[in-house]
Amino acid sequence: MSREDRERQILAVARDEFSRRGYVQTSMDDIAEKVGVTKPVVYDRFSSKEGLLLACVRELRMELAEAVRAASLAARDPEDMVRQGARAFFSFVAEHEGVWRLLRCEQALSDLAREELEAIRRQQLSVTTEALRGHIGGGDPLREEMVAELFVGATERLALWAEQRADVRDHVADWFVDVMWNGLGVLFAGSPDGDAEMSGDTRESDSRK
Template sequence: METRAPRQRVGRAERERQILDAAVAVFSERGYQNASMDAVAKQVGVTKPVLYSHFGSKEGLLLACITQTRTQLLEVTSVAAAAADGPEDMLRRGTKAFFDFLDVQRPAWALLCSESAISAATCSALEEIRRQQTDFIAGMLAVQVPDADPHRLIGWANVIVGACERLAVWRGRDPRLTGEQATEYLMDLVWTGLAPRRP
């Protein structure tokens, strides 16, 4: 008689990561409204009650996906900026890291673009990503223009975040546009515009 190898237990953190990766894939492929918890559970290889025990609800799972994306985005842009050898390189590397992240995490980006109006909680979570990146960019700009009014720095950062989002949407429609090109287009305006103010 053949004996079946015992199933290995997966730790809670690893299981949640598996669920989130599966949920991002299912949500981005089917859209939030058409995606089911059954489909996510099947992809992970667990029962639906396991999903509810970890995230409480379908919307809770979506919010967790958005939170994971926010954390990952800040990490990759921070690492890129930290490797820079000057203010211009810092902004360039941070911007390029944003576009590279969208290429690698295309399903997550598709999810964020398509699910902005599900609920107030979802809208708030998405706006938190913008606030996070705005604060991060304002910090980088402060290095370039140390005497600038902090309120002006936040204004500039909002302009950059908005421009990056629109460039990302454009890239989604036109795959010929590379991350390098999008970064250069942003730098053409931002770095040139800051030139009279840089020390």
């Protein structure tokens, strides 16, 4: 097996072990045993357990950026861009729920790992700002940055909420876009008593009639 293939194998096992058992409870011995190599082989590739965690986070960061960027670029129009980007983000988080849960427990991570987590946020800001460029406020850079900050902060909190509520996971992306695209007024419009049904698919189709 080539060095690159071995590193990918170690990273895959480490992501699984860290997500299932947590960073503190996972040892390099555990990872080496799962991979089928000696512990010095793992240390040779990643220097330390922290180095292995950082490599896992960096890999996750690149995958997330690519997923959101690809979804946004394939969109039909600005609203669809927001919707598809949100769906890609929430789908990615759900698919990698264990690792995401680990990253949220920042108190268990080192300063370097926390810096990597913040790098994920900065990267999402960059990807979102790039997707919004030219679409917000006549191309006003400050407003584009503001909306990107709003998107990234809201999606991170909603991902945490959805993790605790399995019944909303299939809807959270569309609900998020309903509010972000149409404004909070959409929640108070509709019935006389102020209740409004949130239906991403319905509203998405209505907006294109």
